[in-house]
Amino acid sequence: MSSSAHHDPPSKHDVHRNISFLEDELQKLRKENMRLRCKAAYVDHATHQASELANELIHLNESLEQRVAERTQDLQETLSATQKMLENIPLGIMVIGKDKTIRQVNETALRMMRTDAPGDVVGKICHSAVCPAEIGKCPVTDCGQKVDASERVLLAADGSNIPILKTVIPITIKGEEVLLESFVDISERKQIEEVLRDALIRAEASTKSKSEFLANMSHEIRTPMTAILAFTETLMEPGLSEAEEQEAIYTIRRNGEHLLEIINDILDISKIEAGKLHVEHISCSPVQLIAEVKSLMQIPADAKNLQLCIEYDGPIPETIKTDPTRLKQILVNLTGNAIKFTESGSVKLLTRLINNSDQPQIQFDIIDTGLGMTKEQVGKLFQPFAQADSSTTRKFGGTGLGLMISKRLAEMLGGDITVESEPGKGSVFRLTISTGALKNTEMLEDPEQATFVIPEVSTPKPAGKESLNCRILLAEDNPTNQTIIVRMLEKVGARVTTVANGELAVEAAIAAENSAEPFHLILMDMQMPVMDGYEATRMLRKKWYMKPIIALTAHAMASDERKCIDAGCDDYATKPINREKLICTIRNHLQHTVTSDYS
Numbered sequence: 001m002s003s004s005a006h007h008d009p010p011s012k013h014d015v016h017r018n019i020s021f022l023e024d025e026l027q028k029l030r031k032e033n034m035r036l037r038c039k040a041a042y043v044d045h046a047t048h049q050a051s052e053l054a055n056e057l058i059h060l061n062e063s064l065e066q067r068v069a070e071r072t073q074d075l076q077e078t079l080s081a082t083q084k085m086l087e088n089i090p091l092g093i094m095v096i097g098k099d100k101t102i103r104q105v106n107e108t109a110l111r112m113m114r115t116d117a118p119g120d121v122v123g124k125i126c127h128s129a130v131c132p133a134e135i136g137k138c139p140v141t142d143c144g145q146k147v148d149a150s151e152r153v154l155l156a157a158d159g160s161n162i163p164i165l166k167t168v169i170p171i172t173i174k175g176e177e178v179l180l181e182s183f184v185d186i187s188e189r190k191q192i193e194e195v196l197r198d199a200l201i202r203a204e205a206s207t208k209s210k211s212e213f214l215a216n217m218s219h220e221i222r223t224p225m226t227a228i229l230a231f232t233e234t235l236m237e238p239g240l241s242e243a244e245e246q247e248a249i250y251t252i253r254r255n256g257e258h259l260l261e262i263i264n265d266i267l268d269i270s271k272i273e274a275g276k277l278h279v280e281h282i283s284c285s286p287v288q289l290i291a292e293v294k295s296l297m298q299i300p301a302d303a304k305n306l307q308l309c310i311e312y313d314g315p316i317p318e319t320i321k322t323d324p325t326r327l328k329q330i331l332v333n334l335t336g337n338a339i340k341f342t343e344s345g346s347v348k349l350l351t352r353l354i355n356n357s358d359q360p361q362i363q364f365d366i367i368d369t370g371l372g373m374t375k376e377q378v379g380k381l382f383q384p385f386a387q388a389d390s391s392t393t394r395k396f397g398g399t400g401l402g403l404m405i406s407k408r409l410a411e412m413l414g415g416d417i418t419v420e421s422e423p424g425k426g427s428v429f430r431l432t433i434s435t436g437a438l439k440n441t442e443m444l445e446d447p448e449q450a451t452f453v454i455p456e457v458s459t460p461k462p463a464g465k466e467s468l469n470c471r472i473l474l475a476e477d478n479p480t481n482q483t484i485i486v487r488m489l490e491k492v493g494a495r496v497t498t499v500a501n502g503e504l505a506v507e508a509a510i511a512a513e514n515s516a517e518p519f520h521l522i523l524m525d526m527q528m529p530v531m532d533g534y535e536a537t538r539m540l541r542k543k544w545y546m547k548p549i550i551a552l553t554a555h556a557m558a559s560d561e562r563k564c565i566d567a568g569c570d571d572y573a574t575k576p577i578n579r580e581k582l583i584c585t586i587r588n589h590l591q592h593t594v595t596s597d598y599s
Contacts, residue, residue, distance in 0.1 A: 093182055094109055094129075095173070104122065112164075114160070128155070130152060151186070152165075152166045227481065227484060235249070279326050284319060286317065287444060300336065310349050316447050317443055317444070326409045331366075342368045360435045366429045367428050369426045377421075382403055382407045415434060417432075470586075471520050472586075474496050475504070476498065477501055481577075502532055509540060521589060524537055524551055527553065533551060533553075537569055
């Protein structure tokens with residue numbers, strides 16, 4: 001063998017080095033194995049955690065999806081319920097954009113607007129449907145209000161205006177601010193309000209009319225009572241002349257008859273209101289009845305130099321079936337009113353038969369050339385407790401019951417009363433009543449007239465005796481009351497000047513105050529024509545007239561005395577006049593002028 005192929009055995013040192021190397025390598029393998037095993041364990045743990053997280057995420061996702069589905073269903077149900085409520089509540093709902101166009105509208109609003117097509121409303125300017133008169137004045141968009149609640153008008157498709165109560169608030173939808181308008185139809189409420197308002201007006205008017213009626217009744221009753229009581233006292237005085245006695249008796253009778261007429265009117269209206277007034281239907285002659293009315297009315301017509309004419313237009317039945325007493329009452333009232341309100345000219349009673357149906361009627365036209373009336377005054381004529389002029393300055397007296405009674409009676413007699421009038425030209429009062437059957441009734445082609453005149457009684461001048469020393473101004477429009485009071489005062493020594501209205505009283509008092517003989521006291525009737533006593537007293541006080549003024553009034557209600565005092569009167573005396581009380585009242589205010597006692 002050659003020397004190159006021969007190997008020497010390793011030395012001990014080499015063996016130890018190799019063993020050491022192998023041990024180091026083995027240690028490294030062990031460490032690497034340990035590291036790999038730890039890493040594998042970590043990977044296993046991480047994989048397990050990832051698996052658990054994945055499972056948890058899957059569970060959470062499933063739960064979330066379920067909750068989203070449930071919430072979505074809830075929202076859909078809520079939206080559906082809200083939509084149903086919006087469509088069925090009795091409120092109109094509109095959504096309006098900032099450009100004032102209608103974006104959305106509910107069914108109720110469409111019904112209120114008399115349409116079933118949303119296209120008739122949606123897209124239009126809101127003022128074309130709601131509040132057409134408020135263009136440019138929207139409380140929210142134009143005037144800056146946050147909320148508006150007010151009564152407005154909804155314009156329906158048929159052109160009608162529907163009153164609504166509307167509320168407007170701004171809301172935000174999908175980031176856009178819009179207006180939510182809700183409104184309710186208040187037509188029924190408005191109708192009820194109108195009915196209640198009319199009822200209130202009628203109730204207030206009725207209350208006012210009744211109060212005025214009571215006040216006028218007090219005046220109308222106390223005025224004749226003043227004359228009756230005063231002239232009764234006059235008759236008790238010794239030493240009266242025959243003329244004075246006759247004047248007193250005539251005045252008592254005339255005023256007693258007038259008082260009886262007032263009482264009868266009150267009783268009639270009470271019976272009518274209670275439904276207790278009944279009429280007869282008996283045979284009577286209309287021609288004879290008209291003649292009686294003319295004879296009664298001729299005296300007051302002659303007293304005013306008026307021509308009283310009776311005319312017939314065509315044939316008149318000899319007899320008719322009616323209540324002659326009530327028919328005469330109506331004709332006397334209508335004719336008397338015509339004379340009362342006519343200063344010059346004539347009063348004509350024109351009668352004709354209306355026989356063009358199965359129910360013939362007779363018609364009476366009372367035609368005058370008097371003052372005439374406005375439409376407003378005519379409208380008040382036949383109302384209970386009302387007069388065409390109910391103020392205290394009215395020139396003509398009366399209770400205001402005659403026409404109302406006459407109209408009711410005419411209706412009960414199968415007819416009516418109508419009026420045509422023109423201010424300054426006169427009036428025509430037309431009375432119609434049923435005649436009853438006219439079969440076999442004779443027709444008069446030339447009806448006759450009958451008249452007679454009651455002689456007038458002259459009024460002698462009263463006498464008196466002195467017992468006072470004062471000058472008194474008496475403002476009184478009633479001639480009878482003037483006579484009574486003047487006689488009463490002159491008998492106790494007063495010198496009396498009379499005037500017939502408040503305007504003349506002011507003039508006379510101021511003129512006398514500037515003269516050498518001023519009045520010591522004024523007796524002021526509170527109800528007079530031209531200017532009443534209240535206004536005259538106020539005017540005198542404004543002119544610094546400081547002499548005593550004593551009110552004379554036939555009104556005796558609790559508030560009347562305060563009304564007189566508030567007007568500036570120093571004292572208050574009611575009619576009928578009590579002689580002793582009036583003299584005592586005068587003495588209390590004029591103690592320095594009394595020179596002797598009244599006995």
